[in-house]
Amino acid sequence: xxxxxxxxxxxxxxxxxxxxxxxxxxxxxxxxxxxxxxxxxxxxxxxxxxxxxxxxxxxxxxxxxxxxxxxxxxxxxxxxxxxxxxxxxxxxxxxxxxxxxxxxxxxxxxxxxxxxxxxxxxxxxxxxxxxxx
Numbered sequence: 001x002x003x004x005x006x007x008x009x010x011x012x013x014x015x016x017x018x019x020x021x022x023x024x025x026x027x028x029x030x031x032x033x034x035x036x037x038x039x040x041x042x043x044x045x046x047x048x049x050x051x052x053x054x055x056x057x058x059x060x061x062x063x064x065x066x067x068x069x070x071x072x073x074x075x076x077x078x079x080x081x082x083x084x085x086x087x088x089x090x091x092x093x094x095x096x097x098x099x100x101x102x103x104x105x106x107x108x109x110x111x112x113x114x115x116x117x118x119x120x121x122x123x124x125x126x127x128x129x130x131x132x133x
Contacts, residue, residue, distance in 0.1 A: 018069075027051050037091030037128075041120040070094045070104055080128040093125040100133045101125045 039047040081090045095102040
């Protein structure tokens, strides 16, 4: 803290405000007919609790902020959906350029093989947006 300003608190407040602006659409717990892709590709227990008993995320990462900011850019990232009978699967990639679907993930080191949840997310986005790359 320098002088009468707490710079850590000022920066944290600014990042929180930006993060709230770029967060994905909140899941409606009363809408059982719409399932979001980020719910499907991760731990089902975590998805259940996020839907019905959501707790505020303690540690917001730079990756979450970066992904949200990228999705706000005008590169064609949009929410798409795929209907299976009366259930809709909604998903969003970070970027769609021409016929290429792009999803950004931040990791401390490059993994030898992609994480299974990331591959599922990418494949589902390719299916939803009818893309091949």
